[in-house]
Amino acid sequence: MSLSRVKVAIRCNICGEKFVLRGRREKGKIDTGFKQCLCNNTLDFEIQEVAL
Numbered sequence: 638m639s640l641s642r643v644k645v646a647i648r649c650n651i652c653g654e655k656f657v658l659r660g661r662r663e664k665g666k667i668d669t670g671f672k673q674c675l676c677n678n679t680l681d682f683e684i685q686e687v688a689l
């Protein structure tokens with residue numbers, strides 16, 4: 638199994654908005670489909686995997 642479902646907490650380092658998303662972990666990378674924050678920030682995030 639190389640795919641596992643994870644929950645991911647994303648915090649925007651620009652405005653501080655938090656998002657909790659479901660994603661998939663694939664070969665050490667987490668894919669959530671998250672594109673950008675409400676403040677149009679697309680790059681500067683703190684991403685944490687949350688235990689399900």
Ligand SMILES: [Zn+2]
Pocket residue numbers: 649650651652653654674675676677678
């Ligand atoms: Zn933001």
